[in-house]
Amino acid sequence: MTALLDRTINSEVPATSKITMAQALNRALRESMADDPSVLVFGEDVGTLGGVFRVTDGLTRDFGENRCFDTPLAEAGIIGFAVGLAMNGMRPVVEMQFDAFAYPAFEQIVSHVAKMHNRTRGAVKMPIVIRIPYGGGIGGVEHHCDSSEAYYAHTPGLTVLAPANAEDAYWMLREAIASDDPVVFLEPKKLYWAKDDADFSTPRPGIGRAAVVRDGTDATLIAYGPSVVVALEAAEVAASEGRSLQVIDLRSITPFDDETVCAAVRSTGRAVVIAEAPGFASVASEIVARVSERCFNSLYAPVRRVAGLDIPYPPPRLERHYLPSVDRILDTVDDLQWEDA
Amino acid sequence: MTALLDRTINSEVPATSKITMAQALNRALRESMADDPSVLVFGEDVGTLGGVFRVTDGLTRDFGENRCFDTPLAEAGIIGFAVGLAMNGMRPVVEMQFDAFAYPAFEQIVSHVAKMHNRTRGAVKMPIVIRIPYGGGIGGVEHHCDSSEAYYAHTPGLTVLAPANAEDAYWMLREAIASDDPVVFLEPKKLYWAKDDADFSTPRPGIGRAAVVRDGTDATLIAYGPSVVVALEAAEVAASEGRSLQVIDLRSITPFDDETVCAAVRSTGRAVVIAEAPGFASVASEIVARVSERCFNSLYAPVRRVAGLDIPYPPPRLERHYLPSVDRILDTVDDLQWEDA
């Protein structure tokens, strides 16, 4: 098995470049596999096919069937198998083919992946990464567009990450694989093919750190994953209308970066949280609650949400009405009691 | 099968009485089964044994094996089977033995029970009640004390109810069974054996309605399920210390009664939300977020939470540190910026 270590890395992209998120993730997987022979990649169609989104493209070819392989079609099986592999020295990186197809694995994730470390007083670590292509905006049919982060974020013991650009995708996945804690790694499907400039030489802030991705003074937009892109667009439009919006990319849902988020909101006194998932009892609720609790005396207006509607994800031809849009964000910003300021 | 309709109801308790919540639930099941031959009760150990909490005691004896029966030990199976029965004219009332043992059924609940009505434009109704003994405070070992309401409340299409006393348990379960929407019915385990006065002649407020269970003027405690009892205790202690706390029993988590909750909070200007589940991305977060969004201009202090810690539910001998306590509630109330009022 150690022979695999010597294999030259067939990274299909240079160190800094315009790159899609899918390619950046592929690069992260390759480098992690090359660095550590205990890293295993498996799931449905991740081997020969390279995954339905091609994130695992070429890994079986380059690292062999023992390192990257297809499993039988059973998600609880995949996660439970990963738990056992992790108990015995491996670092599994598994793919759930689409968000809603992780639900069959819910018991294994909530009752074992999340709790094993705590259950055994740290004796058994769970260095598992569960990659989940998530969210909508790709015209997908039912069950292919859920934003399921709240289910995981509500479960103590899980780290929940969501990158919003290729560079973060690379660095965050590498960190997730290196972490001894289990990580639910949410990959925004609609950003898989977006090309970004990415720097692979300078590490980005670690797990648990949010980033201010646009400065602004009038109000703070707080977003993560696919919604960061929409928030940035909204801030651009707002700027042209004379309003200066700051944008926070949360990056890490748990652990939550209270420090960065609260400092930002205190600096503007107004905030809007943006997320695709249905708003009720969601990560967006948490952010509104935390910020309202912690920044109360700095707020000029209630912290508001632009979340998914409280409905099942719509069919393709209606999804645009569901997704947070630039207009909906700007309408909400307009509502932030500016007259009281 | 219609013969079963004629069966005399063997209700073991008179119409108004001191009664445990378990007995009140049993009565609701009996009466619903007697009224409607399409009501079926099934799950693990609910037949001969009468359920591990005896909520289904005597139902097989009195209504026969076709109406109340044990299933094989498979929770996805139980829920998926219920979906099919509901598609074909039945009204299944199923028991998940303990909260954490509903997780294997997560896909069936989230992807089918919650969505079938919407998927078929209302053509296929899902009149299913999923009874879940939930929450802690009974010295239960791991997996037997989870408060899992956030997972369901975050899922559009589900109605999520949690009674806090025997009378509500009876009326709410009857309503849940009568509802054509699927209901996750959360039964606080630690209240199963608490004796309450219960009136079975006057219906209580319907699904979607919260209740003010104690009047008060200084601050509002918002709770549901097992936490209502603790909130009432806290209000009692506070009263003796000269502080007047109003208590809201939410009863219905979804639909959420914004009207009652917001009217209450506006009347006091301060609020604390109390719930056993880990606080992060929880129902408590939602309540804080909603109230902060909607009552901002009436608030003298941030809306605070006394929720479960963000940890896996502790082992029996440590659970008291986890659960919302009277002291923790009163400490939090003390913190509500009284000097600013």
Next chain:
Amino acid sequence: MAHSPESLLPTAEPISLIDQDGAAVENSDYSMPDDSTLLAGYGALVVGRRINDQAYALVRQGRLAVYPSSHGQEACQVAAALALGANDWLFPTYRDTVAVITRGVDPIGVMESFRGDWHCGYDPKQYKVATQSTPLATQLLHAVGVAHAATLRGEDTVAVALCGDGATSEGDFHEALNFAAVFKAPVVFLIQNNEYAISVPLAKQSAAPSLAHKGVGYGIPSHRVDGNDIAAMLAVVGEAIAQARAGGGPQLIEAHTYRMQAHTNADDATRYRTADEVAQWQERDPLSRAKTYLTDQGILDERSAAGFTAQADQIAAELRTALGAESSPDPDQLFKYVYEKPTSALIEQQAMLSDEIERESV
């Protein structure tokens, strides 16, 4: 524990009544369906093939968002639908559009989901056809529930529940077969083993002697059949339904077939299988062997062949017309069906959306 273990096991070889060259095959357990049944089956094959190919074309023209084709599997599709009685239920997957339409569901309604207008475009109760299930194997449990409800009411409904080879690996497959066996529910589980779950070949899915061998572990009689042989499919599915209806409890059928096209339009099958392999299965095409046999036997003449073609032309034209037209699903539907009555939160959100749409259109 009614059945002896031996009686539960499938035959070593799949049951076949017409071989791949169109010649009849003797079988001691099953006889050839009668001429009119075969002819109707063949007609449905012709129509089914056309539906598959028309839908595929509509995807390429951007009129449908997705279409998982059953090209090559039409004998399974047609038999599953034609063997049903009026009160029986069908539980299809995303792949089983031809079965759904053969059962009589309005083709335009069926296509609503593939077009992306709504999740399911027909009323399952009207046709006794469940929604086309995407979450694998979940529908098998629904079939058990529907069948058991009928049993409780004393009705003689049978449910035929479809799934793929890959779906047999899911926990719900196991739980469904076990529930059906324990409750003696009249369900026929029909596995279309088309050799692949997207890119994953059967050998990576199971190490069992055959998928039909799974039945014995539940006490369910099991059968293997050539899934590209319409005669064998009609005979075996028909007999299994009869057994289930007669109180014999659930039945398991594994139909050996092949998905001739990619998993969906989004898939590139050349990444995981050879043209050679596909060509071999081309020889076993369900339509051509049925045609040969029926023509040789004088059951199919030019007139009826032309009739089937006309039927196929008509349905294809209907699909083109309906799907060629613009549609714009009403956004109010988003809020209308989440619950029986929209909650106050949904009414607020609907008002917000209406307001947005109004402002957009100004």
Next chain:
Amino acid sequence: MAHSPESLLPTAEPISLIDQDGAAVENSDYSMPDDSTLLAGYGALVVGRRINDQAYALVRQGRLAVYPSSHGQEACQVAAALALGANDWLFPTYRDTVAVITRGVDPIGVMESFRGDWHCGYDPKQYKVATQSTPLATQLLHAVGVAHAATLRGEDTVAVALCGDGATSEGDFHEALNFAAVFKAPVVFLIQNNEYAISVPLAKQSAAPSLAHKGVGYGIPSHRVDGNDIAAMLAVVGEAIAQARAGGGPQLIEAHTYRMQAHTNADDATRYRTADEVAQWQERDPLSRAKTYLTDQGILDERSAAGFTAQADQIAAELRTALGAESSPDPDQLFKYVYEKPTSALIEQQAMLSDEIERESV
């Protein structure tokens, strides 16, 4: 698809080497374990029985919160542990405390969970004994993972994974057997069929000819054994482990046994089974028949019998002493192990709790 279907099926009758009267039974496939193995097995039975009964008593005295006893199933417990090599892994359930202790785990550590001090009181990696799993059948998948990791590293570890009859109905049972078969993982699945899942009898759990018949559907060789016969258990589990270790892939064993006491102390078994039924199983007690056989054969003499009793007395005394003492688990543990390092939110919550505890104690 290496095994022929016939070779996978279990024998019609459970394998037995010592009958319920303590007489040897001829078997063509398995021979009687050697004297020292049997003697060690018997000693472990005596100790195991004492552990069960002592723990049960400690529950009644309020020293333990719960204890699911394996009284009556000790032959399964002991065989599962004794058949393991040093590098092998055991995957127990809540019921398998005797197996865990027989394997060598510190009894006081094991009891920590039943006392309610912590979820798991021993280090699984130190003993190669997984945590005692409560969510049914979930641990079977973990066993497959552990075994496969060993295979990937070229180690010859075998995992023995335990579950009950009821747990075979769970989806995870199915997925575990299938994964094991497909990856040829060296796992021995040992079902203790004790006739009940809490109150639910086997007949409501499965309609299969036997639970061992489930193996064929995965391509897994399967075996039935008298679970109250320590000799047969040692032989069959030992041989299955040897097969798995030799590259034969996973093995499935159904051991027929009976839970003599209630499900746990919280259960009332008289609600669902008769005293008569229990009495019949009393006759098949695993200890008495082993004792008769070993005494008759002159393998067990008074001295060794006394030695075993002394060993049992000692462990019972240890349990009484350790669990009689007051303990107060440290609340800081609540925050320490949720993640490798506590998050800032956890540090805040820990500070709040410390402050509360401090004020309480003033």
